[in-house]
Each structure stands twice: as C-alpha cells, then as structure tokens.
Amino acid sequence: MACCEPELKPEAPPAYRRVLIAVLLINITLFLVEALVGWFSGSRALRADALDFLGDSATYALTLWALGQSLAWRLRAARIKGVSLLLLGLLVLADSLLAMTNGAPPPGYTMTGIGLLALAANLTSLALLMRYRQGDANIRSVWLCSRNDAVANVAVIGAGLAVMVSGSHWPDLIVAVAIAALFSHSAMAILRQANAEARGEGSGCSSC
Numbered sequence: 001m002a003c004c005e006p007e008l009k010p011e012a013p014p015a016y017r018r019v020l021i022a023v024l025l026i027n028i029t030l031f032l033v034e035a036l037v038g039w040f041s042g043s044r045a046l047r048a049d050a051l052d053f054l055g056d057s058a059t060y061a062l063t064l065w066a067l068g069q070s071l072a073w074r075l076r077a078a079r080i081k082g083v084s085l086l087l088l089g090l091l092v093l094a095d096s097l098l099a100m101t102n103g104a105p106p107p108g109y110t111m112t113g114i115g116l117l118a119l120a121a122n123l124t125s126l127a128l129l130m131r132y133r134q135g136d137a138n139i140r141s142v143w144l145c146s147r148n149d150a151v152a153n154v155a156v157i158g159a160g161l162a163v164m165v166s167g168s169h170w171p172d173l174i175v176a177v178a179i180a181a182l183f184s185h186s187a188m189a190i191l192r193q194a195n196a197e198a199r200g201e202g203s204g205c206s207s208c
C-alpha cells in the first residue's frame with residue numbers, strides 16, 4: 001500500500017539514515033523490476049504491485065528529504081505525492097478493468113517468480129526497519145504497512161500459480177484490480193492526512 005513516512009529526527013543515528021537509504025534502493029529496484037516485467041509479460045498484477053514499490057520509494061525519499069524542511073514544504077510534497085499516486089493507481093485500475101474484455105494470460109511462472117522476489121524484498125525492508133525502529137507509532141505503521149505489502153505479494157504469487165493451473169487471465173486481473181483499488185484508496189488517505197495536518201489537526205498516518 002502507499003505507506004506512512006517513518007520518522008527521521010535530526011538526532012537520529014547515521015545508521016538509521018543508512019537503513020532508510022538501503023530500503024529506498026530496495027524499493028526503487030523492485031519498482032523497476034516489476035514494472036518492466038509487468039509491461040513485457042502483460043501481467044496486470046505485477047504492474048499494480050510495482051505501483052506499491054513506487055509509492056513506498058516516494059515515501060522513503062520524502063522522509064530523507066523532509067528533515068530540516070518547513071511544514072509548508074512537507075505538506076506540499078505530501079500533496080504532490082498523494083495526487084500523483086492516486087492518478088497512477090486509477091490508471092492501472094482502468095487498464096486492468098479494460099484488459100478483462102480481451103487479452104491472453106500472462107506467463108504464470110514469471111508472476112510467481114517475481115512475486116517471490118518482491119516478498120523477499122519487503123521482508124528484508126521490514127527486518128532492516130525493525131532493527132532501527134524509533135517510537136511506538138512508527139513501529140506500528142511500519143509493521144502494518146509491511147504486512148499489507150506482504151499480503152499483496154502472496155496474492156501475486158497465488159495468482160501466478162492459478163494462471164498456470166487454469167490457463168486463464170482472470171486470476172491476474174482480479175488480483176490486479178484488488179491491489180490497484182487498495183492502492184488508490186490509500187493514496188486518497190495520504191491526501192486526507194495532508195489536509196488534516198494543514199488544518200493543524202496533528203500528524204500520524206492513517207493510510208495504513
């Protein structure tokens with residue numbers, strides 16, 4: 001899902017900053033892998049899951065950038081992120097719905113293989129973040145977010161297996177629509193959150 005920004009305080013140890021950079025690189029890499037394989041294999045579920053890695057990359061990049069920025073800039077950045085992720089989510093959702101009318105099944109073994117890679121990447125990110133966790137609210141959001149992402153990865157792995165067994169493109173499309181719809185929903189939550197913060201109604205993430 002579009003995850004919450006972890007807190008990065010000015011006094012945070014340099015090791016925590018390095019962890020955030022490592023997690024950012026993992027997410028960017030998996031975004032590129034899933035987007036490219038999703039594009040060339042025709043798997044809509046992989047394209048939808050790629051969005052999640054893109055959204056999480058934006059989240060970690062903003063966390064690293066936001067340190068020392070004014071609230072006005074942080075809110076502006078959060079709004080730009082929310083709007084662009086929402087548009088991308090709706091685009092992938094529309095593409096997956098349109099693919100229901102025609103299209104050949106994608107290679108199921110490719111979906112399952114990349115899904116396993118994505119699951120390993122998310123579990124690695126979770127292990128890294130949990131080691132340098134800061135603050136209770138932060139742990140909870142990191143945990144909820146990683147759990148939701150892992151559920152999506154398992155759905156992609158399962159859809160790949162179901163495509164292999166059935167020879168139909170429906171498992172791919174159903175999982176794609178579910179992931180893209182949830183993603184759009186959490187992008188909308190990011191926008192609501194930014195609006196609440198702009199009104200001075202406190203922070204904390206409600207998108208997970």
Ligand SMILES: [Zn+2]
Binds near residue numbers: 001052
């Ligand atoms: Zn996520």
